[in-house]
Each structure stands twice: as C-alpha cells, then as structure tokens.
Amino acid sequence: MERWFKISLAAILIILAVFLPLASTSPDGLERVAKQLGMPEVEPIYRAIMYDYFAPFVENEYLSTLVAGVFGFFLVLLATWGVGKAIKKRRH
Numbered sequence: 001m002e003r004w005f006k007i008s009l010a011a012i013l014i015i016l017a018v019f020l021p022l023a024s025t026s027p028d029g030l031e032r033v034a035k036q037l038g039m040p041e042v043e044p045i046y047r048a049i050m051y052d053y054f055a056p057f058v059e060n061e062y063l064s065t066l067v068a069g070v071f072g073f074f075l076v077l078l079a080t081w082g083v084g085k086a087i088k089k090r091r092h
Contacts, residue, residue: 016069 034041050056050068058064 012073013070016073017066 050071053065053068053072055064055067055071058067
C-alpha cells in the first residue's frame with residue numbers, strides 16, 4: 001500500500017505542476033454575480049498567506065501559482081488525514 005500511495009502522490013503532483021498554472025483567470029460564481037449586480041469590490045478583512053493562488057516569496061508567476069497550489073494540496077491532504085484519524089479514534 002505504501003508504494004501505491006507514493007505513486008498516487010507523484011501522479012497528483014505532476015498533474016498539479018502541469019495544469020494548475022492554466023487555471024481559469026475568470027472570476028468564480030460569487031465574484032461573477034457581484035460584478036453583474038454592480039457591487040463594488042471591497043478590501044478583504046483578512047488576506048491569507050497565499051491569496052488568489054499567489055506566493056509572494058516567489059517572483060516567477062508560473063512558479064508562484066505552482067507553489068501556492070502544491071502547498072494548498074498538502075494542507076488539505078493533511079487536514080483530511082487529521083480528521084480521518086480523529087474519526088477513527090472515536091470509533092474504537
């Protein structure tokens with residue numbers, strides 16, 4: 001199972017490396033509706049470390065998007081793993 005996990009992780013990273021920087025620059029659904037209704041864009045209360053898939057410590061735009069995407073992927077993977085472990089402990 002460990003080998004399968006490593007192969008899967010490598011495949012996901014390769015797919016992210018190729019396709020993540022090609023992500024749409026169009027606004028998502030909520031932003032699109034706000035634009036259609038003419039609502040003004042306001043400054044957010046909190047700006048995350050890698051806001052809008054942009055890593056400020058990387059100058060190259062392609063690499064910046066890639067770093068932010070890979071970081072986000074691992075953050076979600078870690079959070080999901082943690083929740084899974086917590087659920088598993090509660091069942092036993």
